[in-house]
Amino acid sequence: MYIKEHILSSLRDVLTGLGIDSPDIEILRPRDPSHGDLSTNVAMVYSKKLGRKPHDFANELIRKMEVNEDYISAVKTAGSGFINFFISDDYYRDSIEKIDRNFGRLEINSGKRANVEWVSANPTGPLHTGHGRQIALGKAIANLLEWTGYEVTREYYYNDAGRQMERLAESVYARYRQIIEPDYKFPEDAYHGDYVKEIALEIFNEYDDRLIDSDNEIFRKKAEDWCFRSIRNTLDRMGVIHNVFFNESSLYSSGKIEQVLESFAEKNLSYEKDGAIWLKTSVLLGNKKDAQDKVIVKSTGEPTYRLPDMAYHVDKIKRGYDLIIDIFGSDHGDTYKEVLAGVKGLGYDVSNIRVIIHQMVTFVSNGQPVKMSKRSDNVYYLDDLLDDVGEDVAQFFFVMRSPNTHLEFDISLAKEQSEKNPVFYLQYAHARICGILRNAENTLGDFLKAEADTSRLNNAEEIQLMKTLAYFPEIVESSYTTLEPHRIITYLNEVAENFHRFYHNHRVLDPDDKELSQARLKLCKATKIVLANGFEIIGIRAPERM
């Protein structure tokens, strides 16, 4: 039984007894410990409607409430009308007994299916640092959904047709040609990245000059393969594994694009002008000021990206997910609204689609902006960043902040293998516990197997740590409802801080008091599990040694 549920239902009983139908009750955690462990403002919310003074009403509620006195040691009212609940230490002692590998896993979404689509870079080059935040964020969010019970499909949407890929093929061909004829002119609008030369060289090594008169097709295919290998390799390093790669071109071959187009025409939501087909986005978006219609088929006959995007979302909706998540950078901030409005216009329910827009990242080192690593092509590739700071640090830094604020990624701090680096503070707490566990057998011997007596955990640091551990599931839940995994990090920081303080003040392994040692070991193990579970969600390793 979670104590919060207990208080909630008890309050609900009293309020409905007073004639308030399905009362909206909020229970929160006061930051000032003198206000108790949990607190509610219901008296303030409802006293006005009932014409009562908040404080008097609060007192009445307390008198009528039935609470479990084993777990709730006191209920008090504050002058302003808050009701504060003081939870007994025994509740927390019992709760750490229940901490196992699955602690924090929720069942609120059991049996439901979610689809998370992210990264979705077209295969025109290696991933660069601009992709990093999205990769890390999507990874953490997908994990988070799984922790709430969802069965998650991780999806990657890409387009390997179209003009971009042609340009890439031409670029590779030009570099290939330059190997044979150094004076061959490289097109202005081509891809200038060094990787284009690498691809060309690989082709040259395989075919020598035999492809000099070939069409672009073989270059396009080779380039695509190379780029996807590169992308998947980088994703693999980041610990990201997509289980669906959705090719945009399948939307054409299956006729889904055509269907969407016809449907818009039937519903009178599109029209022709200047040889192009326009979607009435101004209407779909509610005729807001300056709203404008958008082209969905260019005068050349090619669709713009919006059209396949809409067909793609229709496809996802039809696949029957309970939750669909799209993750985009802020540079796509406007277009998703048009896409969703279009899908809605087609008559589909878009209410279970949630779009996460994350802001851009700037990389700084020693206070100076960083644009590139050591490359000649002026691009900071993600692989280089991972080489520079490591996978865990990169993952952590990208997820550390709320998605809708601009992120400053401090490379010099990230590189630092010291106490300044916030990742190590957390991982060190875990490694430290592992160190204690390694020593435990020596100190405790057979005593290790004995049942721990948690009533020996009495001092302030132990109790504070137990309290913090106990509300991990609530943090998972609030992270989930806001889809903000950085909340997990904020919480883990508190866990680590409480643990380090406890460790510093009390010796865990004491040969002269094996019972106490055993109890403290129990607390250490619980802490280790919570840290490891939190790390798993945000996507970093739980090191045994550092």
Add this chain to the structure above:
RNA sequence: GCGCCCGUAGCUCAACUGGAUAGAGCGUCUGACUACGGAUCAGAAGGUUGAGGGUUCGACUCCUUCCGGGCGUGCCA
């Protein structure tokens, strides 16, 4: 011009989505083990939450007007 996001300590950011005295890390200053890993711990200084107005028991949070920054803005994705 318009749309979205942001503005909180010297710097980078939190703040349980409207709660009580706005909190961390870095930086600065001062301290702590002959002990399980000092990548640790204790303390100090640092704030008119960009500015004004409004909503209410209560505002960093909601509304409004400004100021400042990022991203986007009718046939690139």
